[in-house]
Amino acid sequence: MQVLMILLLVLVIACALAVALTKNLLTAAVVFMTQSLALSVIWLILESPDLGITEAAVGAGVDSLLLFATLKKIRAIDASIRRKEEDGHGEAP
Amino acid sequence: MAKLRENLPSSRWGRFLRWLREGDDVLDRSMAEALEAPAPAPADALVPLPIPRRLTRTRQRNLTRMEKRLRALYVVTAVLICSGIIALLLVTTAGLPDFGDPDNPANNEVPRHYIEKGLEETGAVNIVAGMILDYRAFDTLGESNVLFVAVCAVIILLRLHSGDPRERLRDEADERSREPGHDIILQVVAALIIPLILLFGVYVILNGHLSPGGGFSGGAVMGAALILFQLAFGERHTARFFTFRTFRIVSVLALGFYASAKAYSFFTGANHLPSFITPGIPGKIFSAGLIPYLNIAVGMVVCCTMYALYSLFRKGDV
Amino acid sequence: MSHLTELAAIILFGIGFTLLLVDRNLIKKIIGFSMTDSGMYLYLAAKGYITGRKAPIVVNGVTEMEAYINPIPAGLVLTGIVVSVASSAVMLALTVRLYRRYGTLNIDEIADRAGRAGKEDA
Numbered sequence: 001m002q003v004l005m006i007l008l009l010v011l012v013i014a015c016a017l018a019v020a021l022t023k024n025l026l027t028a029a030v031v032f033m034t035q036s037l038a039l040s041v042i043w044l045i046l047e048s049p050d051l052g053i054t055e056a057a058v059g060a061g062v063d064s065l066l067l068f069a070t071l072k073k074i075r076a077i078d079a080s081i082r083r084k085e086e087d088g089h090g091e092a093p
Numbered sequence: 094m095a096k097l098r099e100n101l102p103s104s105r106w107g108r109f110l111r112w113l114r115e116g117d118d119v120l121d122r123s124m125a126e127a128l129e130a131p132a133p134a135p136a137d138a139l140v141p142l143p144i145p146r147r148l149t150r151t152r153q154r155n156l157t158r159m160e161k162r163l164r165a166l167y168v169v170t171a172v173l174i175c176s177g178i179i180a181l182l183l184v185t186t187a188g189l190p191d192f193g194d195p196d197n198p199a200n201n202e203v204p205r206h207y208i209e210k211g212l213e214e215t216g217a218v219n220i221v222a223g224m225i226l227d228y229r230a231f232d233t234l235g236e237s238n239v240l241f242v243a244v245c246a247v248i249i250l251l252r253l254h255s256g257d258p259r260e261r262l263r264d265e266a267d268e269r270s271r272e273p274g275h276d277i278i279l280q281v282v283a284a285l286i287i288p289l290i291l292l293f294g295v296y297v298i299l300n301g302h303l304s305p306g307g308g309f310s311g312g313a314v315m316g317a318a319l320i321l322f323q324l325a326f327g328e329r330h331t332a333r334f335f336t337f338r339t340f341r342i343v344s345v346l347a348l349g350f351y352a353s354a355k356a357y358s359f360f361t362g363a364n365h366l367p368s369f370i371t372p373g374i375p376g377k378i379f380s381a382g383l384i385p386y387l388n389i390a391v392g393m394v395v396c397c398t399m400y401a402l403y404s405l406f407r408k409g410d411v
Numbered sequence: 412m413s414h415l416t417e418l419a420a421i422i423l424f425g426i427g428f429t430l431l432l433v434d435r436n437l438i439k440k441i442i443g444f445s446m447t448d449s450g451m452y453l454y455l456a457a458k459g460y461i462t463g464r465k466a467p468i469v470v471n472g473v474t475e476m477e478a479y480i481n482p483i484p485a486g487l488v489l490t491g492i493v494v495s496v497a498s499s500a501v502m503l504a505l506t507v508r509l510y511r512r513y514g515t516l517n518i519d520e521i522a523d524r525a526g527r528a529g530k531e532d533a
Contacts, residue, residue: 049305057313193462
């Protein structure tokens with residue numbers, strides 16, 4: 001159990017470093033989700049099953065999902081701005 | 094970035110300042126002026142708003158050398174400060190009692206009371222659930238409140254049906270990718286798996302006082318099931334059973350029930366009114382007094398909140 | 412070397428805080444804020460753990476204090492996790508509105524364009 005704990009803690013810190021050093025936002029969101037998953041197992045090893053279930057459902061679930069939804073919305077806005085630029089500025093006064 | 098308000102002379106603060114300087118009759122004069130002002134012109138026909146200049150993709154201007162140097166200095170200083178904070182915290186932690194020591198100062202008479210008297214006073218087998226919903230129920234009320242306020246804030250920021258119809262036309266053109274693409278694999282798998290997820294969520298909520306779980310985790314699981322439903326089947330099917338009205342009614346009723354069940358001790362003192370709800374037999378579902386009902390209330394709030402947050406991001410409306 | 416969990420929690424807090432201060436992208440700042448929160452929760456929950464004892468769920472009617480860990484930090488962290496997701500949601504909504512208004516996620520560019528817009532309007 002001690003070895004598993006050390007491995008998980010190293011995984012959490014490695015995920016944190018990966019999020020800090022990457023430039024791609026989608027990569028950052030996915031690695032953040034992995035970090036939440038590792039953290040959820042750490043809560044179980046620390047004998048708090050309530051925290052484990054809540055972190056798995058909320059951290060690795062809804063929180064990361066909101067990040068993906070934001071990225072999708074930003075790209076959607078981005079795509080529609082580019083579309084309007086291409087065909088709107090040709091005709092509009 | 095503070096700009097002077099354009100209507101300062103006619104706003105309340107401006108009038109107050111003028112009253113301070115000049116006396117009482119300035120208020121009557123300004124009221125007469127406001128009553129005589131002409132009504133604003135009606136809105137134009139429904140033409141979409143043009144995109145403002147600043148939204149077009151300007152090229153990022155290259156930083157001057159001075160700015161690059163300042164930027165590097167800022168980064169180095171920030172990293173140094175953070176390393177200093179980390180070092181300080183590490184030094185402090187080394188002086189704290191050992192990890193997992195039973196003689197920690199944190200293990201004093203309060204956990205002793207919660208663990209030893211918890212089962213007979215609250216009736217909850219899960220000591221943490223009994224603690225957050227009975228001994229410290231006010232904290233959980235504050236937290237449900239924070240969730241509610243967060244959803245209100247996101248609704249204000251992101252809800253798309255604003256009063257201006259031209260802005261609505263432009264936003265609806267942006268949000269065109271809302272309907273699913275008839276993805277058959279996703280729909281079949283979702284049809285099989287959503288009832289199971291909902292059942293699991295209901296199980297976790299109801300057994301919150303008997304096993305690990307409780308209102309928050311169960312509510313989040315149920316919210317995730319609703320999100321999957323919207324992803325797989327589209328908003329038309331979801332709107333059959335979950336509209337903005339449903340969200341409003343469920344949230345307000347659940348929060349109101351929780352507040353009225355636990356917050357009246359402002360008026361009656363720290364010990365609640367003598368409760369006729371007995372703790373019951375530990376181990377049954379309908380034991381532990383009010384805890385199952387409070388769990389259901391919290392679960393409903395969290396479920397609606399999680400789904401509403403996702404839905405506001407995805408399509409701009411609950 | 413018994414403070415391993417606290418060490419990892421402090422390093423996580425530090426990385427998150429540095430990300431919040433240094434990175435120029437708004438979304439990375441929000442991720443850094445969330446990481447700071449996670450680090451603090453890890454530290455708190457590690458303070459409640461006692462070696463050799465079990466999770467605080469009563470089994471077989473054993474209600475001595477010597478059989479379970481400290482339940483109080485777990486209750487505090489449970490509240491904290493949900494509040495963290497709520498504040499993340501509000502920050503992400505603000506980011507979407509800022510992007511719609513200024514067209515970029517870079518905070519230096521936003522300050523620049525806001526300054527120029529202020530000078531145009533005034």
